[in-house]
Amino acid sequence: MLAMFMAAIEATIVATAMPAIVSELGDFSLYSWVFSSYLLMNAVTVLIYGKLSDLFGRKPVLTVGIIIFLIGSLLCGLATTMEWLIIARFVQGFGAGAVLPIASTIVGDIYTKEERAKIQGFLSSVWGISAIMGPALGGLLVEYVSWRFVFWLNIPLGILTIIGLYLFLHENIEKRKPQIDYVGAVLLTMSITTFMFILVEGGIRFEWLSMPILLLGAFTILCLIAFVLYERKLEEPMMPFELWSERSILIANLTSHTTGIILIGLSTFLPTFVQGVMEEKPIVAGLTLTTMSIGWPIAAMISGRTILTIGFRTTSILGGISLLCGSVIFILLSGTNSPLFAATGSFLIGVGMGLTTTAFIVSIQSTVEWRKRGVATATNMFMRNVGSTIGAALLGGILNSRLLNYLSSKGASEDLNLESTTTLLDVSQRGNLTEEARTLLQNGLEFALHDVFWIVFGFALLSFILILFLPKKDKALG
Template sequence: MVSKSTRRPIVLAAIMIAMFMSAIEATIVSTAMPSIVSDLGGFSSYSWVFSAYLLMNMATTLIYGKLSDLYGRRPIFIIGVVIFLIGSTLCGFATSMETLIAFRFLQGLGAGAVMPIASTIVGDMYTKEERAQIQGYLSSVWGISAVLGPALGGFFVEVLSWHYVFWMNIPLGVLAIIVVGLYLHEEVDNRKREIDYLGSVWLVISLSALMFILVEGGIHIPWSSSRMFTLIGIFSIGMFLFIRQERKATEPMMPFELWKERSITISNLGALTTGAMLIGVSSFLPAFVQGVMERSATVAGFTLTTMSIGWPIAATIAGRLLLKIGYRKTSLFGGIALIIGAIFFVTLSLERGPIWAACGSFFIGIGMGLMNTSFIVSIQSTVSWKLRGIATASNMFMRNLGSALGAALLGGILNSRLHAYIQNSGLGSELSINDTNVLLDAKQRAQMSEQMKSVLQEGLTISLHTVYWGVFLFACISFFLVIFMPISDKQGGETGR
């Protein structure tokens, strides 16, 4: 438990710094991706830059959550941030898409501790009523990163280089480590500890196979090939062994009894679908704005900025609504906003311009702020301190799982549709998916023939619209799920102070 000697305001500031580092990472990398692909090449590996990060983030979140319940929040948080900073530094030195993806794996390995442990620390320090209020303050971090992220991303890309989008994490992470190390004090039960490492291994193996299936299926790995059947077998066996391991483990990485609480089940499934939505918007919107609309990286960043502005506004409102109308109604309002935002993206076109895309992002942000705040506060108010770390981590895990699967699935759809369009255009012998790199660089685009540019832009437009229909489907599922959230939420849970 958190000791009374903990300096809550100072630790909260450090938590906000860590969350800012994570939030700005998402907006800057998404904004810079077209420039990164233009420099390093490998458009067909576009989604792997996100998938690699999300895979390791997702696979380690539950481990960090369990370790924080056993060893305390402070040491696990610091270890995670250190690994994250090492990965960030190496990402800035990447010289090819392959090395960037490899370093993103390392960065994701550390990121698995940042958001869930930061959120758990807040849950430890504050009561249920205070959490609802404090979540609004924490979400203001997203607003600040929304303003600075795309602006800095555009500045680094156009004035310096994309390498700085990774290196800027270093001072932020170091500051968060120092403050948490000095001012967060805990009282940890020194009992015998057993960590479910085997469960994590089976989970990583099975989900890695699934992501290869979704991203490469029909492109580099034919659906009817022996490699595809092998991957399907690995996924199936790995998932079976993971479930079996969790059922018999003394300290399971994913305690299935948590899912007996309906509020936790709905919150986690909702986090899964909203995570897929989030990656579908943030990963691929800059490619549409720069490749199809032929706008700058700064304009592309602006279209994502509105989502990060809408998020903290809604989260602040949610903190008050939760105490007045409950988790279910607050989440339903969020679900409606997600559907509205998805409709904007389904109807997005060259003629409608970046303002239309920005409006869609804003509504998505409103929906995310309302729903995710409700999910976190509901879960943390349902369990005690001893389970709060893994319970919070389970929700973060499901959101990361949704983002990872969403990046793989939607990226696979994008590649498949674009590949098919190029082949049917009559220019299949002259163009490939990787030629889309040229669309993302204004100078190279100007040197391309009108026919080739037209084929690539039309193919990218059709492919991205298919992706946005997927986003719309996830929005509808999210709304449907929260209908089944308990009307009367459990008021359990202890503050840990």
Template structure:
């Protein structure tokens, strides 16, 4: 097992490590907003609106699966080498994504990118937990959260400018030099003293989890669209997913070094924090994935304006996270999370009531409220769970929380993407008449660029826009429901938590 000597933080140059960690977190944070902003342009160039959700699902699938593996490996081998491997794979995937000539290629390259991305957030966050004391972490989280604010402003803005004036391909390439610089900083300024014993990696558990999540994702994306819900294909996938998950639980109970130590789930604060991270992950992907399509396709605004609407959520997040660091000390984890839960419900409600006439400002206000809720809850949870375990379990515990949010993102991208596709097809069939019979999911591509919109007849454009608006409304109802569930889960947090430094 890897252990870190107590004297190591004194040898580590903490301000420089923090800067390097913030930079590596930036490339992970900016990826979400910059790609979402560019997606309408990518679809307009490569086509394949039916595969829209797969671009996000492929990335999130591998991110979700590998985050636990990286977390465990970082506890075994140390943070630096595992972070380096993960970032390296992420940058290779980013380079290949920029070379994609079809949606199928892009999805494959996003899988590669996602394999590396699993290391970025959890290990970077764990490093901060290693080099700062429990009392310092609440304040330092404000600095880390500023990354989201910077990425919120730069990501959509830079993404929109690249799409409009250069090429969407640079959306992926822009992270490469930043990733290299961050790794150099970590190796120069972070010092680890580790004692290595022969590790026993839970390959069986990792494989079973991969099968379970992959099967679930296919069900959610294709169920009701390509396959009927009671088709042999869906039934078979359900059996595979349930069986793999049950076998995964059995494997974790008997494994010497389980991928997910089940005992950490017995700690109530960690259990509640992980469940809320899952439900807020569902909300997050529902907004970040589909809001740009609404602003561009229904409101007929540019990619830059769509990016602005999405930016508001990421601005609210760091502002709230900074405030959360102070609130946690004054009023505690539970009260801080409670306030965050209220904002999640309010933001979800605003999305349900949004109409095209509200314009980008209405969309931005809704995003901002959700961002505030995310900032208050996520910061409270990270500080809470890192203080609930010692160094030996801090990597996997932090990774487990990230895993639950990523799992929420993965399930959300698939589930909400499936809802969107199914509702669009149903709307065309019920309201389109003969015109609707000739429309497919890919017909929606024509709404996402000004040139193609101009070539549509008024009746077809209205049908497409009303179909997209109606379908996204269903998605936002689901987002609100997840916000309500998150709020009630927060109420189950213990009033007092006994933490370790």
């Protein structure tokens, strides 16, 4: 639970602090890379850590992951440029890949199938605690101390987690000869990285049909094909595709991918809307995200019970409906609305995530045996992380290009560009803008973010459609 808390509070605090970070370090065009770099390494390493935990046990692998995460957190807090921060986030993400999947897998190991649904929901309550503390604490640190402590807060939490692991977790490991899929990891990293670059820089630095974009697109496809072909040959692959032959696992993984895009869309860009368009303080922006993280654990605990009563599929459908309702609110959001309206949408998205993710994890862990449980759990989280990684890049690219198009269409001067948005997001510097420039930037930001929210709605609709294809009777849960 402490490991989960560390990862959960990281998600809410950083999103709250980002407008302050980008206003100090500059380079608004690199905004989405701060999230994408972390998510990329998280997504790629989650499968490796899942496999390693099946080979060497949960405790040593989780400990190594936490140590790397803490080193990355220290470097993030020391950053003086956006480039430095992005590199430090790569390091942090490299360690973070171990935290959530292995913490969830440990629960799968130490509890019975009947207890698992209830305990997974209970474990998710950690998100509620971090949700209340994270944005409020993040807002306070940004306003009264420094955004750097947002990252350094992880260090005492990580040390406590490691001490707790070695005092209380005792496991019997079935020794096997390790076969670690390094080639698969490299191929997957290259394919996702180049695809992210296309999404972020396409239409901004390079035209969509330019030679660099076309060559990178071809390279992405080649790496992905090579990854699939290579994985099918291995006895101990990083991505065990035979797991996907189970229909419930296939749908759960695909839906986790689409919900990952929804999750990052709101976590990354809602604080920007609240601070830049609504002109609210960082702590208020944080509180609009808090409701999502409150709705998540409440729904997760309910999901743990409803899975055993109304079934896995019905629980997931209710979650899909909640995701749709929440995304509709963000389409209707405007600068004149109260932050409470945004908070309501966040809460509904959180409820949808809580109902679906708990149901998926419990079903997957009940379907596979112990020696595949780590990688099966990691595969589902990998799909959600890849969704978030691609989503951060895709939505960041859309935000940048739509904002530039808006400013161009309104005949804005050359002084007003993406970097001007950093001034808008900084409360202390906002007064330096003329009334005309501020209005133009706010309208442009609102226009661009509405396009982002429409994409979020599209993925919520796709998630709901995918959920309808879940089998009516789950093998694992009956």
